[in-house]
Structure formats: C-alpha cells, structure tokens
Amino acid sequence: MRIPHGSRILAALLAAPLLAGCFASGGNDDTSDGAKDGDGTRLRVALAFPPAEQLSPYGADATILSRLGVTEGLTALDANGTPAPALAQSWRQVDARTWVFTLRDATFQDGTRVTPAAVSASLGHAGEARPAPAALAGATLTVKPDGASGVRITTTAADPVLPLRLTSPSLAILAPKAYDAKGAANPVGTATGPFEITKLTGTESATLDRFDDYWGGRAQAAGVDARFIADGTARANALRTGEVDVAEAIPVAQAATLDAVTRKETATTRTTSLLLNARTGTFKDPALRAAARAAVDTATLAKGVYEGHADAGAGIYGPAVTWAAGKRTAPTGRATPGKPAGAAVTLATYDNRPELPEAAQVLKQQLEKAGFKVTLEVREYSRLESDALAGKFDAFVLARNTLLDTGDPVAALAGDYTCDGGFNIAQLCDKKADQAVKTAQGVADTGGRQDAAMAAEAAILGTDAVVPLVHQRVITGVGARVRGVLLDPYERTLVGTGTRR
Numbered sequence: 001m002r003i004p005h006g007s008r009i010l011a012a013l014l015a016a017p018l019l020a021g022c023f024a025s026g027g028n029d030d031t032s033d034g035a036k037d038g039d040g041t042r043l044r045v046a047l048a049f050p051p052a053e054q055l056s057p058y059g060a061d062a063t064i065l066s067r068l069g070v071t072e073g074l075t076a077l078d079a080n081g082t083p084a085p086a087l088a089q090s091w092r093q094v095d096a097r098t099w100v101f102t103l104r105d106a107t108f109q110d111g112t113r114v115t116p117a118a119v120s121a122s123l124g125h126a127g128e129a130r131p132a133p134a135a136l137a138g139a140t141l142t143v144k145p146d147g148a149s150g151v152r153i154t155t156t157a158a159d160p161v162l163p164l165r166l167t168s169p170s171l172a173i174l175a176p177k178a179y180d181a182k183g184a185a186n187p188v189g190t191a192t193g194p195f196e197i198t199k200l201t202g203t204e205s206a207t208l209d210r211f212d213d214y215w216g217g218r219a220q221a222a223g224v225d226a227r228f229i230a231d232g233t234a235r236a237n238a239l240r241t242g243e244v245d246v247a248e249a250i251p252v253a254q255a256a257t258l259d260a261v262t263r264k265e266t267a268t269t270r271t272t273s274l275l276l277n278a279r280t281g282t283f284k285d286p287a288l289r290a291a292a293r294a295a296v297d298t299a300t301l302a303k304g305v306y307e308g309h310a311d312a313g314a315g316i317y318g319p320a321v322t323w324a325a326g327k328r329t330a331p332t333g334r335a336t337p338g339k340p341a342g343a344a345v346t347l348a349t350y351d352n353r354p355e356l357p358e359a360a361q362v363l364k365q366q367l368e369k370a371g372f373k374v375t376l377e378v379r380e381y382s383r384l385e386s387d388a389l390a391g392k393f394d395a396f397v398l399a400r401n402t403l404l405d406t407g408d409p410v411a412a413l414a415g416d417y418t419c420d421g422g423f424n425i426a427q428l429c430d431k432k433a434d435q436a437v438k439t440a441q442g443v444a445d446t447g448g449r450q451d452a453a454m455a456a457e458a459a460i461l462g463t464d465a466v467v468p469l470v471h472q473r474v475i476t477g478v479g480a481r482v483r484g485v486l487l488d489p490y491e492r493t494l495v496g497t498g499t500r501r
Contacts, residue, residue, distance in 0.1 A: 040210075040222045040500055043482075046235045046247040048352050050203035050228035052382035057185055058129040060385070062169035065187055067248070067494035068208060068224055069195040071172035074101050074119070074151070075163050077407045077490055083163035087114060087173055087192060088151075096158040101151045101166075106215040108175035109189050109196040116145030122173045123153075125183050131422050134405040134415040135168030160444030161408045168406050169492060194219040194497045203228055203382075220484070220500040230380055232354035239477035245501050246485055247477035248494060251354035252309045255475050264476045266487045267320045269403040271313065272356070274363060274467040275396045279427035282345050282372075282394050287338030289464035292345075292395070294337045295370035296363065302470045305359045310470035316457050317402055317409060318471025320489050324409075327454040331461035333432065340371035347374050348388065349397035350381040359469065360397045391427045398425060399472065401491050409453040410440040417460045426465040433459045 047067070053059045057071060065071040074088040088101040106114040120143045126133055127141065139159055146152035153162065165171075178190035188197045194214040199207040208224040227244065229235045232251035239247040240258065255263055276283040276292055283289045298312040317324035345367065349360040357378045364374045377393070388396050402412045414437050415421045419429035436459040440452030460466060476494075478485050484498035 040220045042223045042225055043221045043246065043495065043499060043501060044244040045224055045226045045495065046229045046238050046244040047226055048228075048230065048232070048235065048249040049381060050230060051200070051206075052385070055187055055197070055200060055206075057172045057174070057187060058126065058131075058133060058170055060382070062172065063491075064206075064226075065172065065191070066169040066492050068197075068206070068226060069193045069219070069493075069495045069497075069499075070187060070197055070208065071169065071174070071191045072193050073168065073171045073173060074103075074166045077164075077167050077492060079489075081403060081407050081490070083167055083407075086167075087119070088166075091163055094152075097155045099153050099162050100146050101153065103149050103151065104215060106192055107213045109191055109211050110175050110177060111213075112175050112177075114173065114192060116147070116149065116151050118176055119143075119151050119173050120145055121176060122178075123151075123171065125174075125179050125185060126171050128183050129185075133168055133170035134422050135165050135171055135411065137411060137414045137420070137422060139165065158442070158444070160449075161406070161411070164408050165406045165411065170405070195224055195495065214497070217497055219497045221495075224495055230352050236477060239479065242479070244477075245479040245482045246494065246499075248474075249353060250475040250477045252305075252307045252475065253354065255307075255309065258477055259480070261480050262477055264478050264485070264487055265309065265473050266476065266489060268401065268472055268474050268489045268491055269318065269320045270399055270401040270472045270474065270491065271316060271318050272310075272359065272397065272399045272469045272472060273313070273316070274469055275398055275426040276465050276467070277391055277394050277396075277427050278463065278465040279391055279429065282343045283465075285338065286335035286464065288340060288343060290335045291337040291340055291370060292367060292372070293464045293467045295366050295372075296467050296469065297366060298469050300366075301359055301362060305355055305362060306470055306472070309475065310472045313468030313470055315461065315468055316413070316466065317453075318468075320471065321403070321409070323450050324454065327450055329454060329458045332458050333462035334464060340367075342371065342373050344373045345375070345394040346377060347395040347397070348377040348379075348384060348393040350384050351378055352381045353399050356397050356399060363395075363397065363469075388425045389423070391425075396425050397469070403490055404492070407490065410437065410443075410449060410456070413437050413453065413456050413460060414441065417466065428460070428463060428465040430459075430463050430465075433463060436460075 051061050055061045072086045075083040076086040078084040089104040091101040123143045140156040142154045175190040195208040196211040206226045210219045235247040236254035238244045276289045302310045302312040349356040367374050415423045417428050418434050436456035440456045443449040443452045482501045486493040
C-alpha cells in the first residue's frame with residue numbers, strides 16, 4: 001500500500017509502555033496499597049488537553065492515546081532519543097531505500113492478531129489521512145507484507161531515519177476494524193497497548209480497562225479513569241485533595257502548593273516560542289519581525305512567568321537536547337530592526353498551559369513598549385488551532401515539543417518552518433531555510449545530521465519568524481502512594497505497565 005507525501009499538526013505521542021525502565025519513575029516498585037487478589041487498583045489521571053478529534057490518532061489526540069498507554073507503533077523512542085523495539089521486535093536495512101521490520105507476536109484489543117497485512121493497511125490509512133501525519137513530511141513510503149512476520153517499507157528516496165520516523169504516535173498501529181469507509185480511525189478497543197479505552201464521555205473523561213493479553217505483560221493497574229481538566233489550578237487542586245493520583249502539567253504558580261514528594265520536575269525538549277506570521281499582515285515585513293524579536297526579553301519570562309522552572313530561550317532546541325548547545329551557530333541573514341510606528345498586531349495563545357496567557361501578557365507589554373499596537377486573544381487550544389494554522393493571527397505563543405513527532409530534529413524543522421510544513425503556524429516560506437532543511441534531511445550520519453540541523457536552525461532563526469522564549473521543565477503531580485509513572489523528557493508516555501498505586 002502506498003503512503004503519499006504528507007505533513008501534520010501538533011500531535012502526538014506514541015505509547016511506549018516498554019520504556020518503563022528507561023525514564024525516571026514516581027517511586028519504587030513496592031506492591032501497591034489496596035490491591036485485591038493481584039488485580040491492582042484503578043488509576044485516576046488528570047490530563048490538560050481534552051480530545052479535539054474524538055481520539056483520532058492523526059491529530060493532537062495522539063498525545064492522549066500515547067500517554068494513557070493505549071497505542072503503539074512499530075518502534076518507540078528510548079531515553080537517548082533513539083528508536084527501540086515496539087510492535088517490531090527488530091529491523092534491518094536492505095538497501096538505501098528499503099527496510100524490513102520483523103513483527104513480534106502481539107494481539108489487537110479486539111482479539112485479532114497483529115499481522116503484516118494489518119500493519120501495512122494501518123500505515124496506509126495514516127498516509128491517506130488529511131492532513132497527513134507530520135512524521136511523513138518529506139517522505140513517500142510503500143508498505144507491503146514480507147513473509148509471515150515481516151513488513152517491507154520502501155521509500156522513494158533514501159531515508160536514514162525511517163525507524164525514528166516510525167516512532168511517531170500518529171503512526172500507531174490499529175486493528176482493521178478501527179477504520180471506517182472514509183479511513184477515519186477509531187482507537188476504542190482496536191489498539192495494542194496495555195490499556196484499552198472502553199468509554200469516552202465527550203471532552204470530559206475516558207474510561208480504560210487493563211488489556212490482559214498485552215504482549216508486554218499484564219499491567220499492574222486494573223484500569224485508568226482519565227479526566228480532562230483544562231484549568232491548571234483545578235488539576236493541582238484535584239491532586240492535592242486526593243481526587244486524582246496523577247496530574248500532568250502543573251502550573252508553576254501551583255508548584256509550591258504541592259508537597260515536595262508529590263512534585264516531579266522533568267527537563268523536556270519543549271520550547272515555548274513566539275511565532276510571527278511571515279506571510280500576511282504586519283510581520284510580513286522582515287524588518288518588523290526583527291523589531292519584535294529585539295523587543296523580547298526572554299530572561300524576564302524565564303525568571304518571572306516561569307518562576308525559574310524554565311531556561312531562557314537559546315534556540316529552537318533547548319538544554320534537554322544535550323548535543324545542541326555545542327553545535328549551535330549564530331542566526332544568518334537577519335534584517336535590521338525597523339520602526340513599528342503603531343503597527344497593529346493580534347497576538348494569540350491558549351490557556352491549557354497556564355503560563356502561556358501570562359507570558360503573552362508580558363510579551364504584549366514588551367511589544368507595545370517597542371511601538372506596536374497589540375490585541376491579545378486567548379482560547380482553549382482545540383478552539384484555536386485551526387485559526388492558527390490558517391494564519392489568522394499576526395503572532396502566536398506556542399509551547400512545542402521539538403522532538404515530539406519523530407524524535408528527529410530535522411523532521412521538526414521541516415514540519416514547522418518550511419513552505420510545505422504541516423504545522424507551519426509562522427507561515428514561513430523562505431528559500432534559504434527550505435534548502436538548509438532539505439540538505440539536513442539527506443544526511444545519514446548522526447553527528448553530521450545534528451550539524452546540518454543546527455545550520456538549518458540558524459537559517460530559520462535568521463528569518464525572525466520564530467523567537468525562542470523559554471525551554472520548559474514540566475511539573476507532574478504524582479500522589480505519594482503512586483509508583484511507576486513515566487516521566488518522559490519527550491512527553492510521549494505517562495502511564496505504563498508498571499504504573500500503580
């Protein structure tokens with residue numbers, strides 16, 4: 001089955017419960033209190049983002065599916081950001097354009113087997129999705145069964161990072177019955193992870209039960225009761241009062257209200273940036289983009305808004321990407337800052353991450369001091385994303401995990417900052433930036449690819465379409481009796497087979 005070229009929006013995060021030993025956990029491995037006959041107790045989890053597309057794996061909801069241990073792909077990211085086995089137990093490169101992935105013995109949650117035909121069809125549906133997943137940006141794949149347990153994937157051009165690309169949560173493998181006649185995917189009871197969705201109540205909650213036939217072993221928790229709580233203070237309160245066992249994305253303003261034992265801080269590859277619309281409006285002018293960049297004081301944001309739980313923006317990749325600092329070069333081709341002279345700007349952000357509206361308010365003040373006239377707009381993310389992608393705002397404050405979609409730094413740049421990028425909120429279309437990204441995409445050697453990625457970063461930053469603000473540390477609230485929470489710097493996992501209370 002042929003997968004056409006595509007690119008996709010912010011999203012999502014492949015469940016990798018087998019990585020429970022790779023990331024820091026919420027505690028030791030003692031038997032959970034309250035377990036009955038070895039069946040475990042249920043976990044209560046508060047998530048920040050409600051489903052935007054009825055839990056379709058092709059959009060932002062892939063994050064939910066992955067963090068709750070529902071979906072998996074052929075490969076997963078390990079702690080070093082390299083591909084690790086998931087539904088594929090091994091793989092080999094036949095030639096520059098061909099790879100064969102050997103499947104493990106696994107079962108879908110509907111009781112059918114994970115077969116080469118089912119995997120090929122599932123990846124085919126992902127490629128046919130519109131918009132297509134960001135992991136497929138710049139790639140055209142042909143996927144076919146290879147014998148009784150293999151899948152052969154052929155690319156039209158050499159793709160040195162294909163196993164890394166396949167870690168994307170939006171490339172999760174689902175059973176054949178998950179797909180309707182139009183190719184829409186329904187993960188309820190059709191995935192392969194340790195937990196199976198049994199009920200979804202709109203954007204309020206989801207019920208998950210343990211999938212006892214999971215190939216990686218029976219989960220210790222009997223199930224997960226997930227609540228979607230967009231308000232960060234409410235998430236923190238729910239943890240503090242014992243209503244939930246785990247609460248993601250605790251606002252920095254609430255961190256001090258949690259007991260030290262329940263407050264887990266994780267350095268992540270997430271960068272908060274100011275994206276300036278380079279296609280239309282005020283910031284179509286490079287000189288005014290340069291003026292906006294010069295007006296921003298990132299140290300004030302890191303110390304004030306984030307109260308020291310973030311580092312001032314250094315680039316698109318932050319300190320959690322350990323190799324980046326030593327390879328970073330100065331931005332190239334920047335324009336001389338112009339005079340705003342009261343130029344009107346609509347600045348937008350979302351409130352699912354509580355720091356963002358406050359950061360946007362500080363940016364509004366800084367831009368106004370520089371001479372811009374700024375209107376601020378704040379909504380819930382699911383009600384904002386389509387307008388942002390359509391270029392309806394002059395500026396946008398976004399918290400973006402730069403290694404979320406594939407773990408490949410080059411893929412992140414291609415998706416976010418090239419003419420054909422599927423998550424190009426900055427509306428950037430710059431020939432030099434595109435060429436730098438294209439050059440990086442062709443480099444196979446790890447070190448050389450990193451060097452090329454940093455050269456592309458310099459070209460993109462030189463356009464001033466993106467102004468890195470801060471590199472975040474995520475605070476997760478974990479109940480004192482909870483063990484085995486997956487505190488993942490890539491933010492793809494949260495609940496796995498060893499998570500329990």
